[in-house]
Amino acid sequence: MNLPNPAIVAQASVRRLPRPALILLCLAFIGAGFIGRDGWRSADLSALGFMAALQRGEASWLQPALLGIRPDFPALLPYWLGAWVLEIAPAHADTDFWVRIPFALLLTIAFIGTWYGSYYLARSPAAQPVAFAFGGEARPTDYARAMADGGVLAFLASLGLAQLGHETTPALAQLGFTALLFYALSALPYHRTGPALSAVVGMAGLSLSGAPAVSLLFGLGGACIHAIDKRTGAEEHAPVRNTAAEATALAVVALLIAWSARALGLWVWKVEWPALSWDYWNGHVQLLLWFTWPSWPLALYSVWRWRKQLFNLHISRHLSLPAWFIVTSVGSMLLSGSPDRSLLLALPAFAAMAAFALPTLRRQVAALIDWFTLLFFTGCGIIIWVVWIAMQTGVPPQPAANVARLAPGFDARFQLLPFVFALAATLAWAWLVRWRAGRHRAAIWKSLVLPASGASLCWLLLMTLWMPLLDYAQSAKTMVRQTRAIISADQCAAVMNIDVAQIAALRWYGQLDLRQATNAAECPWLLTEPAGNAEISPSIDRSQWAPHTLVQHPVAGSEMFWILKRLKTD
Numbered sequence: 001m002n003l004p005n006p007a008i009v010a011q012a013s014v015r016r017l018p019r020p021a022l023i024l025l026c027l028a029f030i031g032a033g034f035i036g037r038d039g040w041r042s043a044d045l046s047a048l049g050f051m052a053a054l055q056r057g058e059a060s061w062l063q064p065a066l067l068g069i070r071p072d073f074p075a076l077l078p079y080w081l082g083a084w085v086l087e088i089a090p091a092h093a094d095t096d097f098w099v100r101i102p103f104a105l106l107l108t109i110a111f112i113g114t115w116y117g118s119y120y121l122a123r124s125p126a127a128q129p130v131a132f133a134f135g136g137e138a139r140p141t142d143y144a145r146a147m148a149d150g151g152v153l154a155f156l157a158s159l160g161l162a163q164l165g166h167e168t169t170p171a172l173a174q175l176g177f178t179a180l181l182f183y184a185l186s187a188l189p190y191h192r193t194g195p196a197l198s199a200v201v202g203m204a205g206l207s208l209s210g211a212p213a214v215s216l217l218f219g220l221g222g223a224c225i226h227a228i229d230k231r232t233g234a235e236e237h238a239p240v241r242n243t244a245a246e247a248t249a250l251a252v253v254a255l256l257i258a259w260s261a262r263a264l265g266l267w268v269w270k271v272e273w274p275a276l277s278w279d280y281w282n283g284h285v286q287l288l289l290w291f292t293w294p295s296w297p298l299a300l301y302s303v304w305r306w307r308k309q310l311f312n313l314h315i316s317r318h319l320s321l322p323a324w325f326i327v328t329s330v331g332s333m334l335l336s337g338s339p340d341r342s343l344l345l346a347l348p349a350f351a352a353m354a355a356f357a358l359p360t361l362r363r364q365v366a367a368l369i370d371w372f373t374l375l376f377f378t379g380c381g382i383i384i385w386v387v388w389i390a391m392q393t394g395v396p397p398q399p400a401a402n403v404a405r406l407a408p409g410f411d412a413r414f415q416l417l418p419f420v421f422a423l424a425a426t427l428a429w430a431w432l433v434r435w436r437a438g439r440h441r442a443a444i445w446k447s448l449v450l451p452a453s454g455a456s457l458c459w460l461l462l463m464t465l466w467m468p469l470l471d472y473a474q475s476a477k478t479m480v481r482q483t484r485a486i487i488s489a490d491q492c493a494a495v496m497n498i499d500v501a502q503i504a505a506l507r508w509y510g511q512l513d514l515r516q517a518t519n520a521a522e523c524p525w526l527l528t529e530p531a532g533n534a535e536i537s538p539s540i541d542r543s544q545w546a547p548h549t550l551v552q553h554p555v556a557g558s559e560m561f562w563i564l565k566r567l568k569t570d
Contacts, residue, residue, distance in 0.1 A: 006305045007359040009129040009138040014146035015443045022149065026111050028425070029156055029456045032463035033166030034100045034107075036418075038475035039508065041556065042501035044167040045476060046071070049504025051082030051099060051168070062264065066507075067516050069500050073338070074266050075170035075210030078103075082168060095508075103168050106176030110165075110348065111152055113179030118151030118352040119144045120186040121318035124229075126309055129359060150358045150445040154298065155351035157451035160291030162459050164344055170210045171341035177205030178218070178325070179348040185222035185321055186352075188246070189229065199250060203257045212261035214332055214345065219254025221324040223247040229317050274334050284339060288330065291343050294369070294451050298354035299326070305360040318356060325349035358444045366447045374433060377454025381426060381461060388422075388465040403469065409554050410472045418464035425460045429453060473555040476505035482551045484510050486563055487525050494520035496528040497537070498561055526564040536562055543567070 039045040050064045050071060059065040064079045071079075081102040089098040121127060122144035129138050138146075155161070164171055181202030184195040199219070206215035227247035261267050274280060289296065302319075309316040329346030336342040390399035391412035403410065432453050436446070462470065472478070483506060487493050492513040495503060506512045506527075515523060526545050531537045536547055545564040553559040 005126070005128070005130055005309070007127070007129040007356075009143060009359045009444060010132075010136055011138050011142065012442050013359075013444050014138040014142040016142075016145060017149040017153075017443070017445055022152070025453065025456055026108075026152070026156065028460055030104055030107050030111070032456075032460045033162070034104045035097065037463070037467060038096060038471050038477055039505070040167070040470075040474035041476060041559070042499065043169045043171075045501040045504045045508070047078065047082070047167070047169045047504075048099065048508050049500065050079045051086060052504075052508055054079055054083035055086040066500055066503055067495065067514060069503070071170075073170060073210045074268050075173070075208070076264065076266065077205060077208035078168070078170045078173040078210075081173070100168055103166075103172050106173055107165055109176040110179040111155065113176075113181075113183040114155045114348040114351050115148045115152040117179065117183040117186040117348060118355050119148035120183070120190060121321065121352055122147035122355070123190065124316070124318045126316040127318040127356065146444050147355045147358070150448055151351045151355035153445060153448035153452040154295045154354040155347055157448060157455045158291070158295050158347050158351065159293050159455065160340065160344060161347060162455070164341060169341075171338075171344055173209040174206055174211050174214075174341075175344050175347070177202045177209060178214075178345045181206065181215075181218055181222070182321075182325060182348045182352070185218075185226065186317070188226055189243075189317070192246075196250075200253055200257075203254055207257050207261040207266060208264075210266060211332075211345070212258050212267050214328060214342075215261075216254050216258040217328045218325065219257075220251055221328065222321065223251040223254065225317060225320050225324065226250065272335060272337050284334060287339055288333070288343065291340060292346065292350050294373075295347070295350035295354040298357040299350050301360070301365075302353050302357040306356060319353070322349040322353040326353065354448075358447060361447060369447050370436060370450055373450040373454055374436075377429075377450070377458055378433075380454075380458045381429065384458065384461040384465060385422075385426070391469065407469060407473055407555050409478075410469060412468065415468070418467060422461050422464040425457050425464075429457045476502060476553065476559075477509055478554050479551050479559070480505055480510040482549070483512065483527075483563065486549055487512060489513075491525060492520060492523040493525035493527055493563075494523045496526060496540075498527055498529060499559070502559070502561060524566045526566070527561050528564065529561050534560060536564070540564065 039048045046066075049066045050059070053059040053066045054061060054064055061080065061083075062076070064071060064076065082099045085098050085102060086095060089095060123140060127147075128140055129143060131137050165175065166172075180198050184198035184202055187195040188199070199222075203215045203219050206212070206218070224247065227244050229243060258267070274284075292299075299322075303323075306316070306319055309319060326346050326349045329343060329349070332342040332345070333339040386396065387399045387403065390396055391403055392414055394400045403412075432449065436450055479502070489511060492515055494517040495514050496517040503514060506514060514527070517526065517528075520526075525548075526540075528537060528540065530550070534550060534552075544567055546567055547562060548565045549563045551561055551563060
């Protein structure tokens, strides 16, 4: 039997995922990566530099800049948030921790927006499961709650969320506001005030975070879907509301926000048309497949199983709204110079679409997901532990030799607290695998428990056991220490052609007085990027500057700069 609605769900299948377990899982993922690390190359460090420049009064709040260098992608709100936190942070506080607090909250908003967006989409009449002849089908609220649990698990399991979702960059702010807007458009048929305000905040936040075009497209597309969908509740006979007027108001607000973003200089045309080459399309397709795993195969499965609702004349909000967000984000990925950061905005919609595959999964498909996830994440966890043991003891020798080769000069030291957290996470994974192998097969979200937990496990292990190694490889503190050993705090240094992330690191961690070369006639030092073969650039006036030290990153050898000393003149 091929029904228009493929969801055949009994009440026993919509049991609630225990809230303490779900909250703890999300908090573990969010906390790991925001706590106990330095700023990483290069977007993360650059953003810290722009925030500090605003807080020190060295740049205009409407035009963030670092030594006159503007961000590659214009944004305001993310830098404002960081600068405001720096203003209120206690003296001698760990600024790396404090400045990440608003971004951790934005990631939390992304989780909450995904859950509630999936919940309200599952409440729509077309998404409800088939009614049984003698009763016993899932109740609408319980069904929607179980689907929302599945949506947030799919969101958590997405591989592309980990590092980009823990940086202090405009990309994370865009993700948080996208999820807020996704929730608002999903809940608009059921409530007015809360979703309407959330829609305004979401579109305004997206625009101020550097994505006004995406904000406009999300808003206009959501307005069209809301105008077509006349029903305003979970019941088939819910009262009809004037959705056309509401959609018109939403579209007008989207246009006004876009106009305001243009007035603020945030609407910068940076389209890069897709290249007609194998390397381009192969790279982008691989990025799409890995970045959104495991949500994309489930989303495709949803499209197939719900195809009779997706391609008919009547709007199905639970399919059309996620589809619009996905198409817009993927289109932005193809036209953007930062495809991974653009694709980040598709994850809430991919997760919601993936959730609608859960009621239709065949037992063989669910078993395949479980076995693949079990083998993949268990293998990843074992590799992380083996390499950590090798770093601590030198055994096995091959992983230890690989670390020494890839990170020369790194000194591994045992840290008790990270080890305890890593051990607890590993034991929790073992218990979860044992639980999943038992007879707990009724809940429709069960197939996403292992992917979400496995992704959290590996991310937590990396952010505890491997954190010193990753900090050594990704931060710029080693270069800062080398520079501070030469240039004292009471001296200034001119900079010429230095990467903005390196400038940010020298200002953030080294507290160095850096100035543009055109405005630093009294500075005794000059920092400049080398030419080919690490030679001093021919543009340097050798009658004024003499080479002193070549500062090079211990892992990323291509990152280097010369420290030149001003020659004394008679």
